[in-house]
Amino acid sequence: MRSPLSNDGKIAILNALPHPVVVVDEQGAFVFANSDAEQFFSAGASHLVKRKLSDFIPTDSPLFALIDQVRESQARISEYRVDVSSPRLGSERLVDLYVSSLPDRPDFVVVMIQLRSIADKMDRQLTHRAAARSVTGLAAMLAHEIRNPLSGIKGAAQLLETAASDEDRVLTRLIQEESERIGKLVDRMEVFSDQRPIERSAVNIHSVLEHVKTLARSGFSRSTRILETYDPSLPPVFANRDQLVQVFLNLVKNAVEAVNGHEDGEVRLSTAFRPGVRLSVPGTKSRVALPLEFTVEDNGPGVPDDIREHIFDPFVTTKPSGSGLGLALVAKIIGDHGGVIECDSQPGHTAFRVLMPAWRDGDPVSPTGEA
Structure with a gap:
């Protein structure tokens, strides 16, 4: 025929x-x-x-x-x-x-x-979400089991301090400081157990990135160059603005720390329209397009090979004093939005790419949302 x-x-x-x-x-x-x-x-x-x-x-x-x-x-x-x-x-x-x-x-x-x-991104994203869900149960357990005895330890140290010698007072203050540090760690983990629906609206990603850049330049990145390559025609992203600020502040801070000590160290923020990727939204049967790509790049030494595939898992970190929860929280937030985050790294170049859904007419917008 x-x-x-x-x-x-x-x-x-x-x-x-x-x-x-x-x-x-x-x-x-x-x-x-x-x-x-x-x-x-x-x-x-x-x-x-x-x-x-x-x-x-x-x-x-x-x-x-x-x-x-x-x-x-x-x-x-x-x-x-x-x-x-x-x-x-x-x-x-x-x-x-x-x-x-x-x-x-x-x-x-x-x-x-x-x-x-593309296929690997989908597989890895599901793994990241599973890791975040495992931390959710752990966080709820820790908050309940650790906070009460921790308060008792700190209170006992404060009582001992009133009758302690100057030499012993150093130890009681150390106990209090370490108790406070553990408490802050529990507070950070408790964020994972927050299962409330996300209040999303039409968010201008460039406004978010400019806000993050301002915060960075006034604090941890005063001596690091931050460059921008933006697509001004990009539509709004359907997201929670405060959570996006948290995500990109974490990514920019990591990038700045990666290039610290390098004379030509720089961080680049970029946005682009990349159609073709679709992913299911948690809690629904629908699949959404993820055409918005936001990237944070640096020219630091790169992520070590042995942890690259697990960089978004909880407690995985290259920082001596890090908790390993920052990128796990980033993966949870992006996953809760139905998006994808991927890390491409090699010596001299690391890029964290975030794919997110665009806002469409008919999507619910909160009263505080921006177009």
Whole structure:
């Protein structure tokens, strides 16, 4: 049966696919590239058809072996988690590949690419949420079991201080200070057990970032350069403004601490529109688009390899005096908003990327919300 679609209609379907699709000839030259392929290779279709696949991907990549197998067998072959990193495409390009021949053109091969980074983000985000939920129960237990005896210890130390010698008074003050420190830690953990619905509204993310930058420059980042790369056309984010301030204040503070001591240390805040990612909202059956990307980058030493995959887990930290709860709380807040947070790090560059839903007409807005 002949397809009722014209060639233009078929191309429109290929361009509608949410994955890069290319067709290469027997010399490995591009014959066709859909719109997502143009983004993946950072080149227009008119430019790609003048180049070869090997101009973008190293010839020792498993992709070329798959193409040869398809040509020989005239079958469809899939391979998962294939590294196609190159100087042209960048590092950490892990993809799933679907390769097939064309029945009417056996010398042509179709390659569809699925970015693993998106799938991995979803998997890691679910892990982050599970970790946050485990801390929720722990926080509630600690608040109940620790606060009462802690108050007794601090009260006893205060009573002892009144009759203690100067030498012993140092010890009683130490007990009180350490009791207060433990109490503050319990207070921070108790935030995880707050299950109240989030009051969300249309929030201008640039207003939030400017507020965070002002707080940072007046305190912990007086000597660190903070740069901005903003998309002024970005729509409002559907979120709680105070919680967003908490999230980005934490991320900026971590970035500033990472570059402290470096002469050329700098932190960059950026916003962009990135359509294509969807995630389910906690407590509902709906799925929302996460087109808003907010990034906090620094040029510090990077996150150590041994903790990179667990950076959002509770009690994981590289700071000698850190509690390891800051990023866990960030992951909880972003997850409660139905968003995703991801860390990409290597020596000399670390980026925390937050994907969030945009505000839409019809979304509930609190009386204090801003457009």
